[in-house]
Amino acid sequence: MTALTDRPGRPTTVATDDPRLRDRSAARSYTVLAVLVAVLAVLPFFLDDQTETVAVRTLIFAIMAVGWNLMSGYGGMFSFGHAAFFGIGAYTGAYLLVEHGVSPWISMVVGAVISAAAGCLIAFLCLRYKLAGSYFALATFAFAMVFLLSVQNLDVLHRTEGFNVPILSEDSWTMMQWKAGSPLYFWIPLGILAVGLIGTIAFVHSRTGQYAQAVRDDEVAAASLGIPVMRVRLITVAASCALTSLAGSFYTQYYFFVGPEQAFGSAVSVNAIMPAVIGGIGTIWGPLVGALIVGPLSEWIADILREPPGFLSFLEGLSGLDVAVYATLLILIVLFMPKGIYGTLRDRFRS
């Protein structure tokens, strides 16, 4: 606040060094995150086993959405094949554990690295050949399909059978396995989500993040300003894929089974996109808000369908209602609240 008096004689030369202009929103965001994590961390003690599974699933969605948002929301590179990276994380973990007994903690990191590399390769090829917009989305979709088909054809990856994580009789920190209902199964994805959100906040306020958004908004102008377009994009993609891969690795450990459809199926790609779009693309908290809506929503609808209140009795046991509701929500949001629920509310509060 008192920069000019702090440095007698020499005024500050660069705007960003002037504390009066310092961006406080990063600090605010971190504080919000810290409080959020603290509140969520105590949740497992209040939830029964069944609700905890819903909560964990919500967290996994959130991680995937936050990851997707980095590349598609902030980077402007719409990925319709994020299942590819989720799957790499899931299968790396499964393969290394089942075939080589490697600790899931290590294979999480390995998976993230492979995922980032794969993502960079795909993005590099696409961008080098000037694919953008719809073509880029189609290309990522095609790659995810190729991964799915390839896994189904490779013996070393158990083809269509998938991998079963061996169930241990004792809790094990090295093998990331505890008895059913352990709060650790909630805290680990919470931790990964926190890492993802820290990464997002840091990214948004960093130079690279600002560059990425500039490139997203106007590539030619950004390039003419000397921004290294390709490098910025690849960094964004790498971060996005690595985070999504962590979600995949945890998935394997939590569900004890992963097969080609669970890892690389198109439903996985949709799960990464939906929460982010519903919550708000290109915002820090949008994907999380979206996941909080999408995750429990399906349970809630299932509850209603199972035992509908009197006036809704015609809904009982109706196949497909929950997805129909999501799909409608998605369409309505894109049409009427393109900034997503969180994005629109935030703007309304600001003005």
Add this chain to the structure above:
Amino acid sequence: MTEPTSTAAAPEAPPDRGTLRRPSEAVVPLGVVAAVVVAIVLVYAVGDRATDLVTQSVVTGLLLGGVYALVSVGLTLIFGVLGIVNFAQGAMLTMAMYLVYEMTSSGGLPVYVAMLLAVPIMFVFGVVVQVALLNKLTLSGSHEGPLLVTLGLSLLIINVLLMIFGGRPLRVPGSVDGSLEIFGAVASYERLIAFAGALLVAAALLLFLRRTSFGMSIRAVAANAEGASLVGVDVRRIYALTFGIGAACVAVAGGLMAPFLSLTPTVGEQFTILAFVIVVLGGLGSVTGALLGGLIIGLVQTVGALYFPGTGSLILVFAVFVLVLFFRPQGIIGAAS
């Protein structure tokens, strides 16, 4: 198709003239056809597969390709004119098939009559979808918006169908039984009719685009929407009609295919993905391209299956897709940018 000027993205395909005027423009498509022919000859000669088996796979591949082309023709129009990647194409195909099913089972109509009735219904549906859901986004030039909306639409259609009809596979009774022998290969009449239908639809569309004023307006909007509106074309109406035509094409496809497919709510999905491949391969907005592309992909799938059984041939199809995306994204019938 309004693209942000900064991204040198999807190159615009020239309006489909049907016949190519300049000889140099014919090089690529003819070259591709020649390459395919050469490949087939090689398979016969040195492919180490029984001749009649190869013939069967070629015939099946062409018939399959015709059906693929039928689904893709609508998609390429939508993609070419509106710039929209219609993720709901397969779902609309499924919807058309269920319409046909309903008319044949409850109404007792023969399947091809039901198909003719389904066409206007689906046309109206397409128009409504474009006007209600997509026009705003298309006009504002958004890429991701229409993508997401059509994604949501496809999920919605599939699940509503599921809610109404349940998941059990249904059969539409065919009208024609029996098959024909072609050079020792067997082709069922129903599939031949579907193939003929594909050619007819493609021809009809080409005539429509070339010879009618509506067609010209559509081509104008595809080439340059702003310019077209400046000369008085009602762009919104063209958009709506184009989507309607795309839906109508898919209605024909659904009706022709219903007799030989098991009907489930997800039956159309497998075609969505292949349709994208074909549209990119053939060239955005090109009806001839969709036809050619469909036939090629059909052949790749069936002849490829002789060497890569099971999903291996599908990987081959996607490999083709990726290669086309990287090396010639404007497709077979598209000017180099």
Add this chain to the structure above:
Amino acid sequence: MKKLPLAVVGLLGALALSACGGYEPADDEVVIGSVHPLTGALAGQGEMMHEGAQLAVDDLNAAGGIESLGGDQLVLRAGDSKGTADAGQVEAQRLVSEGAVALIGTYQSDVTANVSAVAERNRVPLVIDVAVDDVILEQGYEHTFRIQPNASSMGRDGAKALAELSAANGKPVRKVSYLHIEGAFGQSVHDAFAEEAEKEGIEMVSEVTYPATNFTDATTQVREALAADPDVLAVTGYYPDSLLIAQAIRALGGDVDAVYGVANGGFDDSAFPADAGAAGADVLSANYHYAATDERAQDIRARFEQKYGRTMETSAMLAYQAVVVIAQGLEETGSKDPEELRDAIAGLQVEDPLLEFGGPIAFDETGENENASVTVMQVRDGRIEQVFPDQFKTADIVYPVGR
């Protein structure tokens, strides 16, 4: 800071919504959880199987409930796997948390693998009604049991049956072409069949696979399989693809002694004869099947059709049987403790199974039913008849079929 209350409220609200509506079993109730695809593309099968289980529960309750528990009534609670492994897992967990002492399900192998892990970790027995992959019971789990024969045993039994019935009808099979769906299911049935066939002196002249997706025309694959001039064309797959294959065989005028389904999801489905028409005539199918020769099973099927308005397929009968197995286990142990129930089930002998098996239902150390076996069905005059082995015959076999 404005974002904070929003997020927290949203979170708590959402979770609160999902947390409400839990179930507590009453003292005189015993809860069985049923996990099947009640929504999604397989909802038709899933609902039917759940109904089969419900009928069993109703029948048992009408007969007085579980005697050794003082007449406690059975309650069947539904779980919707939605056809996906994650949803199946969540539902299984929910049912267990809500007091289920045993689970049945799930129709799909990958979902079952997941639910099996839940059962193991929560120490609750799972009785599989339909799920074919061998691998599910090769994990060393102790809480999962399977009534139906697994993939490899069906392949083996199918080969044996074919050798026997062809010999018994004067034209012993010498050459077999095998057409099967790609993937674990098709491959494992084929491999087991091939191994057994070679022991019987049958030559496997051709193996042709077709993809699980994007398969709309079987002509080329069928042609390839027929090119080796086999006596019999064996087929393993699901309903839609098997239908395509039957049609292609007819279109090609395939001249074989028989079309022989092995663990085929289509050839003995009651809708197949109508859907396939002439293409389905005299098609054979070696598969597990409800006991068409057993009066009790016939009665159950009749009542099922009356109550639910649709035909009771074998999968629903297996679900019925699974409930019966659990009920018998409860009778034996006289306790609602899942671990004791599990032990009881492991040692059970369930006489008079409702499926055409060669003996009572009894589980080996891995949980497989030792006496599970296949029956050979044939489409005769638009109906599915059992034709082999003789003790289970409902009609005479036609072999070789006149094509």
